[in-house]
Amino acid sequence: MNNAFNQRMLNVRLSPIVAISEEVRRRSPQFTKETGKPFILFQRGEIDYPTPKFIIDAAKNALDAGYTKYPKSGGEEVLKDAILQKLKQYNRLEGLSRNNIVCTYGGQEALQLAFTLFAGKRGAGFAPCWSCVLENFVPYSGVDFVEVPLNQDFSINVDLLEAVLKDVTFFYFNTPHNPTGKIFSEEEVRTVIDLCTRHNVFVISDEAYERIVYDGKEFFSPTSLGQENILGAFTFSKSFSMTGWRLGYLVACDPDIAKLVRLGDYTQTAGVVTFLQHAGKEALENTDAANAALSAMRTDYERRRDALFTGISAIPGVEVTRPQGGFYLFPNFSQLIPDDLDKKQRSLYIYEKLLSRGVATVYGSCFGRHFVDNIRLSFSTTPLPAIQEGIDRIHAACASEHGEG
Amino acid sequence: MNNAFNQRMLNVRLSPIVAISEEVRRRSPQFTKETGKPFILFQRGEIDYPTPKFIIDAAKNALDAGYTKYPKSGGEEVLKDAILQKLKQYNRLEGLSRNNIVCTYGGQEALQLAFTLFAGKRGAGFAPCWSCVLENFVPYSGVDFVEVPLNQDFSINVDLLEAVLKDVTFFYFNTPHNPTGKIFSEEEVRTVIDLCTRHNVFVISDEAYERIVYDGKEFFSPTSLGQENILGAFTFSKSFSMTGWRLGYLVACDPDIAKLVRLGDYTQTAGVVTFLQHAGKEALENTDAANAALSAMRTDYERRRDALFTGISAIPGVEVTRPQGGFYLFPNFSQLIPDDLDKKQRSLYIYEKLLSRGVATVYGSCFGRHFVDNIRLSFSTTPLPAIQEGIDRIHAACASEHGEG
Numbered sequence: 001m002n003n004a005f006n007q008r009m010l011n012v013r014l015s016p017i018v019a020i021s022e023e024v025r026r027r028s029p030q031f032t033k034e035t036g037k038p039f040i041l042f043q044r045g046e047i048d049y050p051t052p053k054f055i056i057d058a059a060k061n062a063l064d065a066g067y068t069k070y071p072k073s074g075g076e077e078v079l080k081d082a083i084l085q086k087l088k089q090y091n092r093l094e095g096l097s098r099n100n101i102v103c104t105y106g107g108q109e110a111l112q113l114a115f116t117l118f119a120g121k122r123g124a125g126f127a128p129c130w131s132c133v134l135e136n137f138v139p140y141s142g143v144d145f146v147e148v149p150l151n152q153d154f155s156i157n158v159d160l161l162e163a164v165l166k167d168v169t170f171f172y173f174n175t176p177h178n179p180t181g182k183i184f185s186e187e188e189v190r191t192v193i194d195l196c197t198r199h200n201v202f203v204i205s206d207e208a209y210e211r212i213v214y215d216g217k218e219f220f221s222p223t224s225l226g227q228e229n230i231l232g233a234f235t236f237s238k239s240f241s242m243t244g245w246r247l248g249y250l251v252a253c254d255p256d257i258a259k260l261v262r263l264g265d266y267t268q269t270a271g272v273v274t275f276l277q278h279a280g281k282e283a284l285e286n287t288d289a290a291n292a293a294l295s296a297m298r299t300d301y302e303r304r305r306d307a308l309f310t311g312i313s314a315i316p317g318v319e320v321t322r323p324q325g326g327f328y329l330f331p332n333f334s335q336l337i338p339d340d341l342d343k344k345q346r347s348l349y350i351y352e353k354l355l356s357r358g359v360a361t362v363y364g365s366c367f368g369r370h371f372v373d374n375i376r377l378s379f380s381t382t383p384l385p386a387i388q389e390g391i392d393r394i395h396a397a398c399a400s401e402h403g404e405g
Numbered sequence: 406m407n408n409a410f411n412q413r414m415l416n417v418r419l420s421p422i423v424a425i426s427e428e429v430r431r432r433s434p435q436f437t438k439e440t441g442k443p444f445i446l447f448q449r450g451e452i453d454y455p456t457p458k459f460i461i462d463a464a465k466n467a468l469d470a471g472y473t474k475y476p477k478s479g480g481e482e483v484l485k486d487a488i489l490q491k492l493k494q495y496n497r498l499e500g501l502s503r504n505n506i507v508c509t510y511g512g513q514e515a516l517q518l519a520f521t522l523f524a525g526k527r528g529a530g531f532a533p534c535w536s537c538v539l540e541n542f543v544p545y546s547g548v549d550f551v552e553v554p555l556n557q558d559f560s561i562n563v564d565l566l567e568a569v570l571k572d573v574t575f576f577y578f579n580t581p582h583n584p585t586g587k588i589f590s591e592e593e594v595r596t597v598i599d600l601c602t603r604h605n606v607f608v609i610s611d612e613a614y615e616r617i618v619y620d621g622k623e624f625f626s627p628t629s630l631g632q633e634n635i636l637g638a639f640t641f642s643k644s645f646s647m648t649g650w651r652l653g654y655l656v657a658c659d660p661d662i663a664k665l666v667r668l669g670d671y672t673q674t675a676g677v678v679t680f681l682q683h684a685g686k687e688a689l690e691n692t693d694a695a696n697a698a699l700s701a702m703r704t705d706y707e708r709r710r711d712a713l714f715t716g717i718s719a720i721p722g723v724e725v726t727r728p729q730g731g732f733y734l735f736p737n738f739s740q741l742i743p744d745d746l747d748k749k750q751r752s753l754y755i756y757e758k759l760l761s762r763g764v765a766t767v768y769g770s771c772f773g774r775h776f777v778d779n780i781r782l783s784f785s786t787t788p789l790p791a792i793q794e795g796i797d798r799i800h801a802a803c804a805s806e807h808g809e810g
Contacts, residue, residue, distance in 0.1 A: 273678065
């Protein structure tokens with residue numbers, strides 16, 4: 001295209017997940033016509049719970065109270081104070097002030113601004129890696145990004161990590177982890193952060209799924225370590241079913257970093273919609289109502305996780321690790337993929353097979369170069385009966401594969 | 406600061422207008438204690454009208470209807486359709502489709518994304534120029550920006566403009582114009598756009614004040630020309646008293662440009678808050694309610710414009726052009742500034758003098774290098790009695806100057 005335009009912008013693509021959803025929309029009517037059954041949608045990262053009423057009421061009250069004027073750059077004080085309180089209570093992070101917080105449009109803008117802060121530098125992150133990092137933040141900010149593969153059981157290869165950290169400016173660290181559902185243990189988090197600190201590497205800590213944890217597990221927040229080289233990105237989207245509200249925040253123990261991010265946010269948008277920030281304050285401060293809503297959602301999601309994990313792990317030839325958080329399963333199909341395929345064919349083989357049986361998933365190459373034999377299954381919008389139907393179809397597809405192979 | 410960070414981000418500054426407001430907050434108590442009178446605030450670009458109730462109701466209804474899920478990338482279809490209808494009716498621009506529109510966080514994000522599209526290139530715009538362009542968009546996108554001074558009466562120096570256009574990729578064009586209140590005539594608009602087209606220059610057309618026009622004047626919209634080299638940036642902020650809603654849109658007759666801007670918006674924020682877009686649709690479609698609210702505001706602002714213009718133009722030694730739109734006056738004080746000052750002293754001389762008399766304004770150097778003897782007076786939050794008091798204080802300050810000089 002026109003060479004008048006910024007090459008970095010030309011390199012950005014819409015998420016392949018959007019393209020998958022569009023393909024499903026095209027193929028779905030024919031599938032339903034032939035089989036009388038609906039497509040099973042395991043590809044989406046949306047949440048099927050509505051935003052809790054107390055948060056909607058708070059937004060309405062803020063509208064009535066006239067909070068419709070320009071926001072304060074970096075965030076309204078009432079929201080920042082609620083965030084500081086949340087960091088204290090939930091993340092056990094004390095001693096910060098309003099100058100360490102920047103309100104953003106979702107965790108998305110917090111992450112994009114963090115990547116932009118390192119524009120033109122080299123960074124790294126574990127593979128598999130959230131597709132938006134690879135398709136959007138990396139090309140848009142023009143960083144050079146090194147994928148550090150996790151082991152097949154999603155444990156850390158510490159030697160490999162350290163070798164890469166010697167040569168990068170920042171490390172993108174996501175826990176609970178998309179697409180594997182892994183929660184890095186406190187020991188693993190400390191290992192990663194210590195290595196980064198030792199090698200003067202900044203950490204972009206993406207904690208979007210902080211509250212979506214199962215089995216009564218404790219989540220260990222990297223940002224809770226309170227180090228000046230950590231930029232914590234948080235969102236209201238998953239914890240409060242507020243995906244469409246685009247509300248999030250960045251936490252930087254180094255106020256100079258927070259100031260730069262604030263200037264970036266101001267330049268991009270002039271700040272976050274004022275009355276939405278008042279609703280965000282209520283979401284954080286009304287902990288009884290928030291916990292009740294979250295607990296109901298988490299219980300439901302845990303049942304889905306159990307059903308999906310149990311069903312998929314019973315399929316011969318499929319390797320799968322039990323997710324501890326988030327709402328994704330990332331099984332490996334290596335044993336079921338013919339050896340004679342080239343890399344491109346390989347990466348789409350299971351995805352295509354499942355799609356033809358009315359099951360939408362995300363193929364592994366959306367998450368980088370290292371886990372192309374895996375697929376991601378999301379259970380965030382898939383009720384139990386659909387999960388069961390999906391498992392049956394995947395089972396049948398794999399059995400036919402076993403038979404053929 | 407740390408050389409790990411993006412130099413472009415380090416170059417961005419908060420608007421000097423924010424710093425001015427902070428200085429006023431510091432000095433205001435002492436002034437009021439000494440004089441028993443309040444500071445007169447002519448520095449702000451805020452609107453003192455509330456958002457019309459029908460728009461607030463539309464936001465509430467959208468919340469109740471559950472429009473709280475992820476937005477569609479680039480904008481909801483209902484809002485895009487309302488924008489297309491508005492472009493047809495108000496801008497007389499036909500033949501566009503949803504692929505030509507991108508919903509953004511205010512005109513701000515539309516402009517920032519347009520500048521980012523030309524990152525690293527050379528651009529130009531008329532001086533005086535909105536401070537946010539100079540302090541934010543230009544450094545953040547890393548463009549090289551040439552200021553093309555208007556003549557003292559704010560007419561265009563066509564030869565100078567053409568000489569500059571031979572050597573740039575884009576031209577930033579703002580009408581109605583901040584800080585002068587000038588509305589470029591249809592003939593002037595056509596001259597600028599024709600020159601840009603002849604020299605293969607893209608136009609970023611900032612039409613934020615499109616509805617804030619006085620004397621029953623018609624505003625000629627550059628975007629209405631329907632050319633593929635024009636990127637039109639629009640906002641709901643001024644037309645509908647929605648500054649804190651951060652709602653706007655970009656119009657590009659070239660759908661490839663719209664697509665790039667959509668990818669930029671998606672990368673930065675994942676799209677505009679879903680239920681706000683439904684409120685924006687109502688603002689555009691309920692034209693009776695919108696026009697009634699706008700008309701009341703405009704009538705009030707026109708009275709303020711008249712009072713301020715009449716008062717300031719009666720001050721000996723002050724040159725002032727009657728604003729036709731927007732809510733700013735940009736008088737020149739050259740005759741009242743001593744000759745022996747250096748450039749820095751000169752640029753703050755009148756500003757400081759007025760500040761010491763309890764009048765907050767914005768000094769001319771905030772709008773580039775060419776109009777440092779001017780100051781900007783905003784009447785958007787200043788009711789008539791305060792305007793009168795402000796004029797009296799400015800008059801007294803200038804008279805003392807005349808006496809001294």
